[in-house]
Amino acid sequence: MSRSSEIISAALLALFMSATASNVALSAAAGTPIRIGVLSVNQGPAAAGGADGFRGIAMAVKEVGGAIAGHPIKIIEEGTDQTGPTALAKVRKLVEQDHVQIVIGPGSGDEGIAVSNYADRQPGVTFIAGIAAGEAETYHHPNVFRFAYGDGAQWVAGLGRYAYSTLGVRKVATIGDNYSFGYAQVGGFVSEFCQAGGHVPKELWTPLGATDYSSVVPQIPSDTDAVYIALNGADAINFLTAYYAQGGHAKFIASSITVDESVLSAKGSIQNHLVGVASAAPLADTLEIPAWNSFVKAYKQHYPSGFAYPSVWATGYYTNAMAAFTALAKVNGDLSGHQQAFRAALQSLTYQSPTGPISVDGNRNGVFTNYVTSTQHGPNGTLLNAVVKSVPNVREETFLRGGVATPTHPACP
Amino acid sequence: MIAFHGAPSGRSLAWCSTLLAAIVLPFLASSFVTQDILALAAWSAIVAMSMVFLSKYGGMISFAQVGIYGVGSYSFAILAVGHGVPWYGAVAGALVAATLCALLFALLVARTYGIYFLMVTLALGLVVYFLTISNYGLTHGSGGIPGVNPPHLGSISLAQPIPEYFLDSSVAFAVLLGLTLLMRTQFGLALQGCRDNPRKMRAMGYSVMSYRVIAFTLAGSIAGIGGVLGVWYNGIIAPSYLDLTRIIDFLAIAVIGGMESLEGTFAGAIIYAIVTTYASSFTDRYNTVIGLVLLAIVMFAPGGVGGLVSRVGARLALAKAQLTPASTE
Incomplete structure (x- = not known):
């Protein structure tokens, strides 16, 4: 009968009780x-x-x-x-x-x-x-x-050039988490790597938090020299598990967050594949x-x-x-x-x-x-990122010349 | 005292006091409560109402409403931010797009019933999510489209707490009123007939399919209204506003309010907003708290807050009848 109005009254009553009328502006007085x-x-x-x-x-x-x-x-x-x-x-x-x-x-x-x-x-x-x-x-x-x-993109400054000139890599496929940070991490690497003269025939994107990468792995061309992985935390572990289970053999290059501490401290056979991996980040474990x-x-x-x-x-x-x-x-x-x-x-x-x-x-x-790093064995069987190169004064505009990175930009197939 | 005057006046008094409270409340509450609890609850209730309307009157539990709401939000953002269309044009475009999307979905799902209907609509909702995440050119991928602003009416900005609250709550109230009145018309009665006994309705010459398609399309328009108000509130639309978590959020609002009660969605939305806002101040595991609230509702008050209130009302009426000596009226 008066059911509907009672419901609304009840809701409003609940609100009155939770409402706080304190809206006091804070002055800058000492203390x-x-x-x-x-x-x-x-x-x-x-x-x-x-x-x-x-x-x-x-x-x-x-x-x-x-x-x-x-x-x-x-x-x-x-x-x-x-x-x-x-x-x-x-x-x-x-x-x-x-x-x-x-x-x-x-x-x-x-x-x-x-x-x-x-x-x-x-x-x-x-x-x-x-x-x-x-x-x-x-x-x-x-x-x-x-x-x-x-x-x-700034977080991977130096990595594209390092991959081309020091690692001698020419063809790279990329896989990234499909969101703005993933675009930036792939975009930063690709723009530098392309400028150095490399080619990126395939850029793959997967949703953040994906668990099954088995359908993505076969899309990586077999003639690539290296796979650049811009996945974070658990995503990276899941991808690597699928990649090695399907017989993947290409060298891999990691974005800033792929071999960060949360992945390095991951347990299991994955650890064997995490030694000697190049990556770049604004910090490194063994920074001197x-x-x-x-x-x-x-x-x-x-x-x-x-x-x-x-x-x-x-x-x-x-x-x-x-x-x-x-x-x-x-x-x-x-x-x-x-x-x-x-x-x-x-x-x-x-x-x-x-x-x-x-x-x-x-x-x-x-x-x-920014620091280009390589993973090494540390004390007590732990893994750590060792600095191989530092890149001072990394500025955002270097990477924004062609506009903000998107799933299709920058590219050099 | 007043109760003895009979049902209609008691009821209208309750309505008047509710309305009065709804008008006075924003001036007493902080701007945070006005905007981030009340205005949020008002537009969320519109989306939840499109769900409850279909469930209550059409017997259709649809998980596609959040997807359609997203079509409304995205259409407004693309038109207003991407193409500089004036706000009224973008609102019209958004409502048309949401309605057409709902019509398309309706034609796909109108022949399915029960658990199959639920699964197909869930799939359609997620189709919208995945389209927005992968169609970078149109929707800007997972980052979405920021920079969406509600319009100014003269010197009043609808982004301000009190104007936004009054806009959202009066639209929500209008939707509630419109749906309630519509369900008393011949169309509404026929729709409820189709829900209760489609075979009999068919035998009587009604096109059950048409009624279901019209109801679903109408619910889609309502979700689209929620989409426009929602994107004004958030200032941004992105795929994460349409993912499975948000579909469940709106379902939770509907369930807390009661799947059989349009008015209940207001209570559901307010309770949901309060729990999500304040639980995180006490515990990191606020999702667990929300889950427990939902569980408690399902176990102890299957009809939601709406069902609970009517049950308590019935108890009271019964108690009064037992206490009152033989009527002298």
Whole structure:
């Protein structure tokens, strides 16, 4: 009878109870907490890496003693599942409900697109990418910064040339996760490899989180010298299992995340195929610089049950948080006036990160040193990435000459 | 006191107070609650209503509604962002595209029933998902199309919490009202006849197939409306808004509200928005919490919130009847 209206009344009543009318603007008085929201992945194939991202943030907060210029740092964490909708819902909650002034994150390409797009609706908040590395993500978004580590094409700077001239590879097939970070990782390699004179007859794309690659393997031409694999975490393990089960024999070259710590610490026979694999990333386990060594030491001390070495997640989130804290210290924690002083400090900052100096270009995107690596046996039977070449001052515009990478661009069949 | 005046006035009073609360609420609640719980719930309820409408009146449980909603969202984004079509043109285009897509789907599925209907519509929903992910030229692959903005009406931006809430909730209310009234017409009664006894209806000269096709197409238009409001809310559309997880999200809203209750979708959407938003503040395993809520509903209140409220109502009426001495009226 009055059923329908009762239902709606019940729902509205529930809402009244949950509604919070606190919408107090935060002043910049000394001692006011600086509220920082952190987005990282805590579900799906990248969850192990995402947890390391939160560790990186905790290390940075600890390093500055939990406060900047007398302002305590208040960190509010939210976990995502590597998709745009979840990242968007979480960032809305952080900004509109928790009233954070700075967002650090997210950690994955498509999430980055959704969050950068949302940043336009929140001009008063500064967004610093976690390690989301889709191309051109900071373009046209004046409140979005990305120190560590620019876009996914920059992460493989040096690898295409290394494959052509040092490994002597001429024909490469590629397989990538079908999303913005995968496009960038393949695009970065292909553009450099093609410029060096190589050919890429086949570019394959598979959905993120695919488990069965057995139908993809036969599509790899048999006369390729090498397969370039731009799959992440569990995806890479699944592909390699299928590839070797079907008698694959080509050399393989890995993108930045294929042989990262989460894969290197994978157990089983897969490990035998992971020795001597070339890849490139903004960091490497055996980096011989003091800042890296002390960062690794601190990481192992705080997180004995973490990865063998801090992953790109821990290092990237740590670096972005420390860049933010350094800039905040320069302006004495002043976030008034639409954060203009803070943003100017970020723009002019060169932060000495664990992996080398890092700054942002005119589009607020990272300029940093990239490392070409090769996997080697470490102590206690573990595997690690050893540096074979470093590429300083990697800039995004190098890779954006022909436009943002897509499944069909760049190409040289 | 009021209850003794009889059913109609009690009912209208409940409606009026609900309506009043819906109007006052956004001015009392924070802008976060207004936009990210209420407005989100309002447009989500529209999509869920297109599901519940088909289930309740047509006996069709369709998993394709999220795909059709996606066609609406994508059409708006492609027209408005990709081709610079003014918003009203893009809205019209989106609704036409969603309706045509629904008509096409309807012609494919109208002859199937029960579990087969469910499976075919699930497949169609996922077809839309995979088309958007692989058709880079049109839909920009998995990154999707960002930069979608709701229009300005004069000086009012529909991206602002209160205007967005009133737009979404009044459209949702209009859809609820329209469907309820439509189901009282001859068409509505015939559709329900087709649901209950298709053989008898056929014998009486009704084209059961046509009724099912029309109902499915109509539900598709409604999902398309949800698609436009949804893409305005999100500012972006991408394949991950149409994947299996989101199909289950909308199904969860419908189930929590009750598959037999159009009004219940509002309660379902609000509960779902609250649980998803706040559970993650307490635990990383918020999906488990959502799963448990769903499980509890299915086990203890199979009719959802809608069913629960009507059951409690019936209990109360029974108790009142037992308490009240012989009527003097």
